[in-house]
Amino acid sequence: MLVIGSGPAGSAVTKRLTDLGAKVVCLEQGDWVRPGKYPSERANWETELRRYFYPNVRRLPEDYPVTTGGELRAVQMANAVGGTSIHYTAHFPRFRPSDFRVRSLDGVAADWPIRYQDLEPYYDVNDREMGVSGLNGDPQNPPRSPRPTPPLPLGVLGETIARGFDKLGWYWWVADNAIVSHIYDGRPACMSHGKCTLGCPIGSKSSADVTYWPKALRKGAVLRTRSRVREITVNSEGGVRGAIYYDQNGQLHEQLASVVVISCNGVGTPRLLLNSKSKFFPHGLANSSGMVGRNFMMHATASLEGIFDQRMNGYEGARGAVAFSQQFYETDLNRGFVRGYTFQVARTYGPVHEAWGGIVGAPLPWGGRHHEAMRKRFAHVIPLIVQGEDLPDENNRVELDPDVEDSNGIPAARVVYRNGDNNRKLIEHGLAMGRNLLEASGAVEVRNGAIVVEASHLMGTARMGDDARRSVVDAWNRAHDVKNLFIVDGSSFATSSSVNPTSTIGALALRTADGIWGRRHEWS
């Protein structure tokens, strides 16, 4: 079996299938990122952050260009063993049951062809495989199994905003994070350095390169790095035959397989499908519906920061999320929009980031007022993120760029995106409620930023559904058009929810592996 992409989905599929007895080869265009390469030991770590997230800024040999249209400014991703989990914050929430029934409940978007209950056991397995910190008992979500490690410290920042939540009577809970708080699975406990998004050099953050991959490789999986897939090939019957890929020297190879799983993220996956044209699939592989690349979702997001008289030292402690609130998660039409949002209590970076404008992106004044502003702000801030559900819209899309190519001559991905009216109303409400929360927590000043126009949660572009005319994969992530092709990553999402996607990506991937294995008689 062939898996393309080694991130949170590709690694989970590979490990699960290998455990079950399959022979799996994974092709990854990036390479291992050795912990020594992370700049988190250097004074310029904050400026390195500016280039680490963006393939168009890094321009590493393994990166491909991602051009943008609409109001989108940039797309974040990593191309490496472990995929973007190398740089994610590692906040690890689950979708809620209603997220799988948005059309039925609220009359918008789509229903998933699976329910929360179908995914729940896989969430548990994924949490154990990855290593998660947190605490069960959250009244905002269905009961879940005991968390593999206890919650990370809240810090002064978390303890302060907790009082604000309670003062307002709002629901909140300490966040699940894929960062281990105790020694777990041979990995050390987090030491609260606070530089998680550069990549964790001690391995406490549960990125796929330190969780699934070592175990999958010990079981016999083959991981071929610096191998960039150009296209999926098809056989004379219209089934997939394998993949043609470039090695790091630019030599072409074909890897044959009885089953192909594509896990290249919500941008890379449609790019590869659209570039895999043949007489059977003239508009791209598995694209008879025309839905490949459509319905790109990234979450409606904006941030606030509360400034407090006392020090919060927000740069101390794991990133992930400190705490979260789903007080405004579900639809209440009196608010003027459908669906809702999650509040994430975040942490800060260091002084450079604060001077540049912090989480709200408003630079500190220069000149005579600079030092006073820095004294008031630095280490005195609680950042709060409003992350809202992004409804699918066919006009928001990933397509092939006709003018730009990567270093192997493969067309770049072009992502076109605009925030809809629902997003803007939702964010307006979230910013107003966020201000209430920060003031209730004791903030002496509250600032907010604009709606975010950068994408880091890449979802929806090969979506799951029962109707082959309106979706790309079925309830088991199998392509409607191609019986031995599976697609699993953020692209499979029918809706975005308002929580970070990686936990759900991992759970879906494990379930997909079971589905492939359960039908193994079809491939042999």
Next chain:
Amino acid sequence: MKKLSRRQLIGTGVAASIAMCAAPTPACLFSPGGGAPKGLGSVRQLLHGPQRDLLRAAIDEIVPAQDAMPAASQVGGVEYIEQLTVRDTKLASQLLEALSHLERLSQERFGLGFVGLSGGQRITALSELEGRSSESFGALRDSVYEGYYEQPSVWKLIGYEFYPTDGEGPKVRPFDSQILSEVAKKPAFYRGV
């Protein structure tokens, strides 16, 4: 959003350097000899004598000395920015544009170069630059902030502890579930489906 051109994607290297001086851009006009910069190394050579004085004067207005806090140039701001320009052609172009624009504004408004202006006049010139050329001014301001706040001597003054990941982290109070006691009493708050 404008699509990135192939040249923008190539970004660094000779193509950008050539493009920078294919037309008489402010950066090229700013070169003391009027010659084309030869890659990033040549950008550094632009900042000799009066140009370095101009950069120093500008960054010390952006982050001035005040009470115990040093001015930007007192913690190596000029040298830091020169190093930045060596690494990043796009930034080099923006910074040179900012400086040449600033010098031009100073001459137009006060009949003097920026270095020769009074403190108040310098603030006026920089404010005009900020209003008229916000992108290049922003690049200059952000570079000054970056160079300033990466200095351990400044960290001490603002109470920042770096915690490199090859050493111990901060001492943070362990999680205490008591903090959840109030919310934990609340009824379930999700739609069962």
